[in-house]
Amino acid sequence: MEHFTLLLGVVIITALVFDFTNGFHDTANAMATTISTGALKPKTAVAMSAVLNLVGAFLSVEVAKTISGGIIDEDGIRTEVIFAALVGAILWNLLTWLLGLPSSSSHALFGGLIGAAVMSAGWSSVNGSTVVTKVLLPALAAPLVAGIAAAFATRLTYRLGRGTDEKATAKGYRAGQIASAGLVSLAHGTNDAQKTMGIITLALVTGGVLSPGSNPPVWVITSAGLAIALGTYLGGWRIIRTMGKGLTDLAPPQGFAAQTSAATVILASSHLGFSLSTTQACSGSVMGAGLGRKGGVVRWSTATRMFAAWGLTLPAAGLVGAGAQLLTEQGTWGTVLTGALLVGGSGTIWLLSRRQPVDQHNVNDIGSAEPAGVVTTAIAAVTPPPTAAQAAEAAATTDTATAEQAPPLRATA
Incomplete structure (x- = not known):
């Protein structure tokens, strides 16, 4: 076995950076509905999610095996390939985060x-059958499965809760x-933490540190779990806003049904070794x-942008x-x-992103949730300010329009 090289060390650090972006990009998967319905305060929600993300990283390595030895052939793949792959993944993650689009970090x-x-x-280096099936x-x-399950669960929840005290029921659902x-x-x-484990393991195999087919070492599992937990704690507030308020308005019973359905689908896929997009399941x-x-109702304009991001993720990255x-x-x-x-x-x-910051204080403010806001800000930044004459003309026009629209005054006795 060869020793660690500088490039291999850079690849491992870059993989952990991707894991960090995965954490704050996908925090919305778990906590968007909980925050939007007020079941938990934003900072409390992301702290809880971070701890459980870390615990979940130690529960299985099936998905990591799919990444490290299933999607591409290990033979002939050099360490530089892993580095290049991570560059594509990180930049796409950051771009979709900037736009507030819940795309798939996995894809x-x-x-x-x-x-x-x-x-x-x-x-020939890509295992096409694995890519298709897993x-x-x-x-x-x-x-589709998560959406259908959540729809039925929501209908059942409201039917069972018919005639009960609404306030008491809301507390229970929270x-x-x-x-x-x-x-x-x-x-x-x-x-998701396993995906970074798989990438690091693949890099260790290509670098000759591990033999092909090896499971992720304990230090790899621990570092991947810590990186995704830290990213989760910092919170991807832009995407939390989109999923919590941008797609639809959720009451506590709906939030409960949505999260339970998504968790069932994700855990089942992890057990089977399917490298599922948790973002897509939760959305x-x-x-x-x-x-x-x-x-x-569903805000289909937001959903359409999200679907477009889903379709573009694999080819763009x-x-x-x-x-x-x-x-x-x-x-x-x-x-x-x-x-x-x-x-x-x-x-x-x-x-x-600093031009229109989103944090725990304004995460539920849907008024500025549109991704187009970034473009609007950029346009405003390059547009020259109006001259004094233009400003006076605009003010006069506004005053005239206001006077024309104002209702006539009525005399009162």
Whole structure:
């Protein structure tokens, strides 16, 4: 076995950075409905989710095995390929976080991995059957199954609660929401933390530190669990806002039904080794719960943007991963340039996010939840301010319009 190299160390650190972004990107999966219905305060919710994400990381390694030895062939894959894949995944995660879109961190990772592997060794390096059965089919089935289950669960919940005291029932469902949110957090740690474990294990195999087919070492499991827990605690407030308030309006019974349905689907897929998108399962359950209530609606404009992000995630992250791999193949300078582009791109996205910050104080304010707000801010930043004459003309126009629209005054005795 070879010793650790500098590149291998950089890849492991980059994988943990991806795990961190996965944590704050996907916090909404567990806690968006709990926060939006007021069952838990925002900071309390993300702290609880972080602890349970860490615990969930130690419960299974089945998904990690799918990542480390199932999607691509280990033979012929170099450490640089893993680095390029992570670059694609991280940048897509950050971009969708900036736009407040609950896309799949899992599919961003798979897309980056597939794109980098194809650029390095051709299509033969990708196990197509594994991608179809354990990635693509679950991606289609998970939101549908979770959504249908949540819709039926919501209808059943309201039917059973008919005629009961609404306030007492709401308290009970809030307690149920807290419990089901904890279950989703546990499931998220079980499924998503393993993806980083699998990537690090794959890097250790390609670097000759581990033999092919090895399980993740304990230090890999621990570091991956801590990274995703830290990211979860910091909270992906933009995506929490979209899932909690942007898709539909949820009452506590609906939140309970949505989270219970999503947790069931995620835990079942983790047991079977399916690398499921927890984001898609939770988003599907939220929409199902919204439609399951009589008179409930789904904001399809937001849902359409979310669906578009889902469809773009694999190919977009794949293209970035392939481009990063093309650079790393040029030698040391190409690898350094790839790292510089990752840091520069991440910094730019963070600076853009500061123009319209979202945190625990305004996470339930749907008025500024539209992703277009980022674009609007950018346009405003490059638009020159009006001249004094233009400002006076605009004010006069406004005064005239107001006078025309005002109702006539009536004389009173």
